[in-house]
Amino acid sequence: MVERTPILNFLTHLILFVGFVFCVAPFAIVAIAASHNLKDVNDVPMSLLPGSDFWVNIKTAWTTADLGPKLLNSFIMAFGVAAGKVIISALTAFSIVYFRYPGRMLIFWLIFITLMLPLEVRIVPTYAVVANVLEPYQAIMDLTGLSWLIEKLSGMQVSLSLGLLNSYSGLILPLVATATGTFLYRQFFLTVPDELTEAARMDGAGAMRFFVDILLPLSRNNMAALGTIMFLWAWNQYLWPLLITTDQSHAMAVTELKQLIPNVGGAPEWHIAMAGTLIVMLPPLIVVVLMQRWFVRGLIATEK
Amino acid sequence: MEKRVTFGRWTIGILFAVPQLILIFTFFYWPAGQAVYWSLTLQQPWGGGNIWVGLDNFRSILSNADYWNSISASLVFAGISTGLAMSIALVLAALTDRQLAGSWLYRVVLIWPYGIAAPALALAFRFILAPEAGFMAVVNQVWPGVWDPGLDGSDAMASIIVAFSWKYVGYNFIFFLAAFQAIPRSLIEAAAMDGSGVIRRFWDIQFPLITPTIFFLLVINITESFQDSFGIVDIMTSGGPANATNLMVYKIYSDGFKGLDYSGAAAQSIILMLLIIALTIVQFRFIERRVHYR
Numbered sequence: 001m002v003e004r005t006p007i008l009n010f011l012t013h014l015i016l017f018v019g020f021v022f023c024v025a026p027f028a029i030v031a032i033a034a035s036h037n038l039k040d041v042n043d044v045p046m047s048l049l050p051g052s053d054f055w056v057n058i059k060t061a062w063t064t065a066d067l068g069p070k071l072l073n074s075f076i077m078a079f080g081v082a083a084g085k086v087i088i089s090a091l092t093a094f095s096i097v098y099f100r101y102p103g104r105m106l107i108f109w110l111i112f113i114t115l116m117l118p119l120e121v122r123i124v125p126t127y128a129v130v131a132n133v134l135e136p137y138q139a140i141m142d143l144t145g146l147s148w149l150i151e152k153l154s155g156m157q158v159s160l161s162l163g164l165l166n167s168y169s170g171l172i173l174p175l176v177a178t179a180t181g182t183f184l185y186r187q188f189f190l191t192v193p194d195e196l197t198e199a200a201r202m203d204g205a206g207a208m209r210f211f212v213d214i215l216l217p218l219s220r221n222n223m224a225a226l227g228t229i230m231f232l233w234a235w236n237q238y239l240w241p242l243l244i245t246t247d248q249s250h251a252m253a254v255t256e257l258k259q260l261i262p263n264v265g266g267a268p269e270w271h272i273a274m275a276g277t278l279i280v281m282l283p284p285l286i287v288v289v290l291m292q293r294w295f296v297r298g299l300i301a302t303e304k
Numbered sequence: 305m306e307k308r309v310t311f312g313r314w315t316i317g318i319l320f321a322v323p324q325l326i327l328i329f330t331f332f333y334w335p336a337g338q339a340v341y342w343s344l345t346l347q348q349p350w351g352g353g354n355i356w357v358g359l360d361n362f363r364s365i366l367s368n369a370d371y372w373n374s375i376s377a378s379l380v381f382a383g384i385s386t387g388l389a390m391s392i393a394l395v396l397a398a399l400t401d402r403q404l405a406g407s408w409l410y411r412v413v414l415i416w417p418y419g420i421a422a423p424a425l426a427l428a429f430r431f432i433l434a435p436e437a438g439f440m441a442v443v444n445q446v447w448p449g450v451w452d453p454g455l456d457g458s459d460a461m462a463s464i465i466v467a468f469s470w471k472y473v474g475y476n477f478i479f480f481l482a483a484f485q486a487i488p489r490s491l492i493e494a495a496a497m498d499g500s501g502v503i504r505r506f507w508d509i510q511f512p513l514i515t516p517t518i519f520f521l522l523v524i525n526i527t528e529s530f531q532d533s534f535g536i537v538d539i540m541t542s543g544g545p546a547n548a549t550n551l552m553v554y555k556i557y558s559d560g561f562k563g564l565d566y567s568g569a570a571a572q573s574i575i576l577m578l579l580i581i582a583l584t585i586v587q588f589r590f591i592e593r594r595v596h597y598r
Contacts, residue, residue, distance in 0.1 A: 008502055012399045016410050019396045023414050026470065029439075030428045044441040092324040099317025100310050107321055114332050116584050120531035120553050121576045124560040124569045125335035125342065136334040177331035182324070190307070197309040207311040236421035238535035239553075243561065254421045258539060261427065270431050270438070281424040288419035292412065295419075299475075300482050 030281070033274040034058065041271040053271065061276035065260055070253040071283070074235055077252065080172040081234035082227045089181030089226070090219065094211050096182075097189040098197075111179045119174060120239055127243055130170045134162045166247040175234055181226050184301050188222050189215065225298030228291045232284050253280050336577070342570035361571040371572070373547055374555045381465060381533065381551055386525040388469040390518070393476030398506060400477075401484035411481065418474035422467075422535035429467040430540050453541065457548025460541045464549055467536050468529065475528075476521050483517040484510060523587040527580055552576050 033041050035054035040047060062068065096108055119126060129135060141147040164170030192215065200210045216223075241252040257280055260273040288295055311317065343361050345354035365371045400410045417425070433440050435452045443451050453460040487510060495505050534553045537543060543550035543558065550558075552572065560569030 003496060003501075005502060009404055012402055012404055013406075016396065016399050016407075019392070020410060020413060022470075023417060023474070026425065026428050026432060027416070029432055033431060042437045044437065044445055046438065088324050088327070091320045095317050095320035097307055098310055099314050099320075101314030101317050104317075107325065110333075111324065111328065114328050116581055117332075117336065117577055118527070118531050118580075120534060121556075121573055121580060122332075122335050122339055123553075123556065124566060124573060125338035126331060127561075128338065129331060129335050133330065136330055173327060174331040177324075177327040179328075194307065194309045197307075201309070201311075207313065207316055210311075232419055238421065238423050238538070239557065242538075254423050254535075257423050257427050261430070261539065268437055270434070273427060274431060277424050277427045281420045281428075284419040284421065285416060288416060289412075292415070296415070296478055296482070299418075299478055 027281075027285075030274045030278050033271055034278050036271050038267060038269060038271060041274075042268055054275075057271050057275035058279065061260060061272050061279060064272060065256040065276055066248075067253060067256065067276065067279055069249070070251055070256045071279075073250060074253040074283075076168060077171050077237075077241070078231045078234040080168060081175045082230040084172060084176035085181045085230045086223050086227050088176060089179075090185050090216065090223075092182050093185030093189055094215065097186055098207065098210075111182055114177070114179045115183075119178075123239060123243065126174055130164045130174060130244060132162065133164050133170075164244075166245055166250045168250070170244050171241060171250070172234075175237065175240065181230070184222055184226055184298075185219065187301070188219060192218060221297075222301070224291075225294045225301060227298075228287065228294040229298035232287060232295070235284050235287075256280075339570045339573050339577070342567055343574045346567050357567075361567045362575075365568055365571050365575075370547060370550070371555070374550050374552055377461070377548065377550060378530065378552045380461065381468070381549075382526050382529040385465045385468045385472070385529055386522065388465065389472035389525060390476050390521060392469070393473045393480055394518075396473070397477050397480035397484055398510065400481060401510075402502070414477045415474045417471045418478065420471060422471065422532050423539045425471055426464075426467050426536040426539035429463065429470070433463045433466070453545075455545055457545055460545060460549050464533065464536050464540055467540065468533055471532075472525060472528065476525070479517055479521055480514065483514040487513050519587065523583055526583060530576065530580065 029046075032048060032050050033046065034057050036046070036051035036057075037053045040051050092111065096104060096111075132138075138147070141150075164173070196214065197210065200214055205213070236254065237252070238254050242255045245251045245255070257276060260276040262268045262270060262273060342354070344356065344358060346357045346361070396410070396414060400407050400414070431438050433451075433453060435441060435444055435454065440451045451459055453463045491509060492505055495509055500508065530551070530553055533551050534557065537549055537551055537554045541549040543554050553576070556569050556572045556576070559565045559572065
């Protein structure tokens, strides 16, 4: 860069190239293995020249794991989570930044704390809530004596029940219920000049008008970054869909991969397994390649 | 930081926050509270009420050798994979930041692994590291029986570490490169003018300036190694052989949903939550104070 360092430059290229090979090799091996037949894929060592059965294997993997509907489910869920995050975080950040009301700091901290505990560590009770999403409210009514009161007055027993297992809302809502995104918007809203707000108010715009017509169009970049990162995050979820979707019609592409692992004792059909892996890893890879700028930006902005 | 200009009507203001508040109450605070309640009671999985047992659940899991085995496996996994993923990413990012010819290629490609779902890359690595096919089979042909993640616990641990580190090298690379690029070029040029070489500049200027990123990534990598490892473990080893890769989240899942021991699983969740909260506090309290800021 600044000076001539031929030996160091050579080493730099060498190390970076080795890193590059290690980074790309798994992708290449998956793609090559997906093109072999049963015998070639189990050859030791496996030939690195592509075989001729690529499309046959893709087709077999597609039908074995029934990937068509599963990919559609993954898309619905990932879009749902991304859209939910982009909208709800914007609303909350607007409320926290642009209003002064009692308990504002409390709300800020309530939301902030959710950053600390990811879904995976509170998986068991969250599952119970999703099995009957009104259970918290039932419990509150029982505790406050409200349900007793209603039973006395109307003779009806209150039992609220709404199960979200095997539904898109059950998959999506718990993943939306964290604070990532809220702080991304908050940081951005704080940089929007006060003069803009003053001018808007002078022209008679209310809070809603200012939010929709001025603030949201200004946040387009943030929305793209947050949407990209949340789409990938949701697409790659595994534990949560595995628990919530016991019914095949709501299963995700990523959770279906398990069915492609060759059984012990069965034929080692690695070519089919790798074809399935390729199909499942391709959509997020395409998103990363095409949306690289938003991806990097979103990642850095949401985490800090 | 506060806004000088705000909107009056604060009832509307609260309404904007309501959707998120309902969501986090229902899916975050209630379940978290529920976990505390369950961990202190004995819950029958098929209904029938809870019996208050105090700290018995904690006592029983803490006296269980399987649980300690799971904690130590998680710590080994967290330590080695964080170390590998961070040091490799640091080297690659520092070298990419030298901006020699072709460095754009690395900037683009080295972040790909982070986009891949953990179970998908786990299946890929299960094939690559399979003892009878794939690439480790070559090693087994030369020295029969050297490598078998299905039978040997440390081979299985090594496999999940490789798979996890591969993904998180991509993640760490993004953050390290961003941190290196935020260092003003003029600073480096001035140091070069004063006669310091590439290595000297790295240790005396770049490294101290990116310490906040290093500590930030340290905490993130450790917490991610607790959560994001689930898919890798489930696809590659299912916690085996002989519990060698039965990491904490995997054990919570198998105890709670396969073994239907909700109370035990809740107690384990509480311990894991405390561990992660402690890590976050360490990050905020101690580390932020000691590192250099620009």
